[in-house]
Amino acid sequence: MSDKAPKDQEQKKAEAEVAEFKHDLGPFVIAAETTRMAMVFTDACEPDNPIIFVNDAFLKLTGYERDEVLAQSFNFLLASGTDQEAMEQIKTAFARHTDDSPEIHYRRKDGSEFWASLFVNAVKDDDGAVVQHFISLAETTRTKLAQQNAAMLIDELNHRVKNTLATVQSIVAQAVRNNSDPMIVRESIETRIAALSRSHDLLARDKWVGAGLHDLVDQALEPFSVTEGRAERFTVEGDNVRLSPKATLALGIAFHELATNAVKYGAFSNEAGTISIRWTIESKDGGRWLCLRWRESDGPPVKAPSRKGFGSRVIEQGLAHELNGKVDVDYAPSGMVCTLKIPVPLAVLDG
Amino acid sequence: MLIMMQIEDMLADLGCTQITRASNVDQALSAIGNQFFDLATLDLNLGGTRSDKVADALTDHLVPFAYSTGYGANAIDDGHCRHPLLNKPFSSANFSEVMTKLLTPTANKPALSAS
Numbered sequence: 001m002s003d004k005a006p007k008d009q010e011q012k013k014a015e016a017e018v019a020e021f022k023h024d025l026g027p028f029v030i031a032a033e034t035t036r037m038a039m040v041f042t043d044a045c046e047p048d049n050p051i052i053f054v055n056d057a058f059l060k061l062t063g064y065e066r067d068e069v070l071a072q073s074f075n076f077l078l079a080s081g082t083d084q085e086a087m088e089q090i091k092t093a094f095a096r097h098t099d100d101s102p103e104i105h106y107r108r109k110d111g112s113e114f115w116a117s118l119f120v121n122a123v124k125d126d127d128g129a130v131v132q133h134f135i136s137l138a139e140t141t142r143t144k145l146a147q148q149n150a151a152m153l154i155d156e157l158n159h160r161v162k163n164t165l166a167t168v169q170s171i172v173a174q175a176v177r178n179n180s181d182p183m184i185v186r187e188s189i190e191t192r193i194a195a196l197s198r199s200h201d202l203l204a205r206d207k208w209v210g211a212g213l214h215d216l217v218d219q220a221l222e223p224f225s226v227t228e229g230r231a232e233r234f235t236v237e238g239d240n241v242r243l244s245p246k247a248t249l250a251l252g253i254a255f256h257e258l259a260t261n262a263v264k265y266g267a268f269s270n271e272a273g274t275i276s277i278r279w280t281i282e283s284k285d286g287g288r289w290l291c292l293r294w295r296e297s298d299g300p301p302v303k304a305p306s307r308k309g310f311g312s313r314v315i316e317q318g319l320a321h322e323l324n325g326k327v328d329v330d331y332a333p334s335g336m337v338c339t340l341k342i343p344v345p346l347a348v349l350d351g
Numbered sequence: 352m353l354i355m356m357q358i359e360d361m362l363a364d365l366g367c368t369q370i371t372r373a374s375n376v377d378q379a380l381s382a383i384g385n386q387f388f389d390l391a392t393l394d395l396n397l398g399g400t401r402s403d404k405v406a407d408a409l410t411d412h413l414v415p416f417a418y419s420t421g422y423g424a425n426a427i428d429d430g431h432c433r434h435p436l437l438n439k440p441f442s443s444a445n446f447s448e449v450m451t452k453l454l455t456p457t458a459n460k461p462a463l464s465a466s
Contacts, residue, residue, distance in 0.1 A: 155422075158421070159421045159422050160421070162422075162438070162439045162440065163421045163439060166354045166357075166421070166440035166441075167354055168440075169440045170353035170354055170356060171353060173357055173443075174353075174356070174357070177360065249352070250352045253352065253353065313356060314352070314353070317356075318356055321352070321355065321372050322352040322355070322374060324374055324375065324398075
């Protein structure tokens with residue numbers, strides 16, 4: 001705020017007029033002084049609309065003392081003194097007295113900022129000349145912030161939808177590329193979209209901040225364990241470490257592919273096989289790593305696949321790349337073992 | 352992850368024989384410093400960081416590139432807005448058209464895909 005302008009005779013006179021109508025209009029003045037809506041009178045006969053009256057609500061809203069604001073230009077509270085657009089809007093509101101209520105960005109004495117809608121009315125003398133302006137300010141900061149937040153969310157939502165559509169497109173392209181039987185194409189598209197959808201559900205539970213690894217494993221394996229009573233053939237051990245959204249989506253697809261592979265060729269393709277999924281956070285090589293092992297046992301003897309399908313590509317290349325980690329798949333005859341080593345800062349939120 | 356795999360397939364379909372992936376700015380910068388590329392596709396967001404530095408490095412190394420993004424054209428820095436934009440999700444035909452524009456007719460060198 002600039003130094004307080006010395007009160008000249010005109011300002012004193014204008015303030016005296018206010019004192020006078022305080023006397024004449026007793027109850028209305030009390031109403032203006034006690035309402036929770038911030039109110040200001042300015043002098044229309046002087047340049048820059050100097051302030052000649054403010055109520056307590058205005059002082060509470062702005063953090064100033066009464067003698068700090070009287071005689072100041074009405075625009076002294078602008079958050080940016082060079083906000084041409086705001087100054088133009090205020091000028092128009094003062095000149096035209098329309099029903100418009102410009103929303104203006106202001107700064108309090110303590111430096112904090114707020115938004116307020118201005119309602120400007122002219123006070124005329126007996127000859128119809130404008131002598132004062134009466135301005136009420138309705139604070140709109142919360143609405144303004146909510147609007148800004150909503151705009152940001154819509155942008156982000158749009159971005160995520162586009163990425164999700166591109167992911168679905170990739171799922172479709174991979175299915176068509178790798179299979180010629182339309183029924184298999186359909187099934188692989190449906191199950192992968194369902195897996196993606198389950199990861200989204202899990203992320204939505206916690207506002208897309210992240211998801212727990214144990215929850216993710218449980219959710220990814222749920223469609224495989226409910227059929228044929230396989231639930232007891234899974235062993236899942238590890239803390240519910242918090243994963244980033246990116247890691248949640250990548251691992252969600254990876255677990256789906258591992259389980260699909262187990263049902264087709266691995267431990268779940270017979271009646272006796274079991275799968276153990278264990279993980280720990282380990283400190284070594286100067287960093288911290290999420291080390292996860294998917295180990296299949298008692299399935300039919302394992303042969304390395306002759307052709308790398310979508311699942312192997314996701315796990316051996318995609319996952320390692322996406323999470324900047326190391327992935328090792330061992331097609332041991334006794335059971336397939338997949339080992340993931342993922343750097344903690346990228347994938348784990350608070351590990 | 353799946354989007355990257357599809358870009359790789361699309362590049363392979365166009366006859367690209369060597370593809371290098373980068374999932375963050377450091378990996379991309381290091382690849383650009385160590386290899387020659389015919390072209391690149393660049394996501395605006397690499398591992399949570401804006402990829403402007405990678406765009407600068409590709410420009411310095413005279414590597415033609417296209418942006419792939421779900422954020423739309425407005426999100427691209429003024430300095431790089433002349434580069435073609437692949438709006439996610441993009442079709443193979445659209446991808447092929449943009450890559451063909453980037454490629455010089457005689458070149459058959461590797462590509463960089465950063466996303």
